[in-house]
Each structure stands twice: as structure tokens, then as C-alpha cells.
Amino acid sequence: MGLEAVVNEIREKGRKEVEATRAETRAEVDAILRDAQERAAGIKVSAQEEADRAATHIINQETSAANLVVKRQVLNAQKTLLDQVYSASLAAVGSLPAEFQEKALTELLKRAAKVIKKGVVHANERDLPMVEAIISRQRTLSGYTVGDPVEIAGGVIVESNDGELQIDYSYRTFLDEVWESDLKDASDILFT
Known part of the structure; x- marks a missing residue:
């Protein structure tokens, strides 16, 4: 065997070893890349799941907060409306016709006379002349005098002479x- 044959054999052996090393290296690189890609995909899935959970949590919190704000606004609007109904009711009762007012005041004074025999009767400015007339006509009210006007929509306030x-x-x-006992019914009627 000649020198050239030995060199060719060494070259061939070196080339085979280089190809084997390259193939082995390529296989290791491919395995490392596959492993890295699998880990990256797992990290991506995990990050996406965590982001989805966080987004769902934030959306739920914001939805709850928005629902509370809306509910508070609805309740405030309902309270405002109920306050308006209350004020309108009081004004309507106070502005009923004079014949109603006279009957109502007479009955209220008779009820008061059962508890307070002698006293001072207070009414609003508009009703004072009517109260004076009722007291002067009713014998059972002879112990009453008319006092200063008070700021009320109607009715009377009776105070004993000794206070x-x-x-x-x-x-x-x-x-x-009536309002306290029937507020729920009124609310149900107005808001359902």
C-alpha cells in the first residue's frame, strides 16, 4: 500500500468521522431546538392562560364596580322621585278645598280635645281664621285659644296651657x- 493509499484511507476515515460528528451535532442541535421550542410553547400557553385569567378577573371586577355604580344611581333616582312624590302629596293634601279643610280641622280638634281639655291651637297662616271659627262654634272646644301660626301644610298642633x-x-x-308603613308598597308600584 502506497503512501497515497494511506493518505486516502486517512482522508476517508477523517471524512467519515467529520460526517458522523456533523450528523451527531445536527441531531443534538435538532434535539436542543425541539426541546427549546416545546418549552417556549409551554411558556407561551402558560403566559396566555395567566393573561386570560387576569383579564377575566379585571373584567369581572370592572363589571361588578359598574353594576354597583348603576345600582347606586338607580336607588338615588328612586329616592329623589319618592321625595318628590312625598312633597307633592303633602302639598296636595294641604291645598284641598276649604270644605274638606274645615271638616278635617274640626275632627282633628275634637280628637285633640279628648286628650287636652284646655290649650293653644297652632295652625298654618291660611287655616287660622277657620280654626278660630271652629273653636267658637264647638262647645267642646271652649277651652282652646288660637296661637301663633306655624309652618305646616295643614292640620293642627295643640299644646296644653302648661306646655x-x-x-x-x-x-x-x-x-x-302612612309613608313609613306603606313605603315599600309605594316603591313597588312606582318602580316595577
């Missing part, structure tokens, strides 16, 4: 009683 006892038969008092 120890006071009965509030103003329309506001009666409306408050």
Missing part, C-alpha cells in the same frame, strides 16, 4: 305615618 303636653295632628305627621 307639658303637645299633640301634633299636622298633615305631615299623618303622611309620615
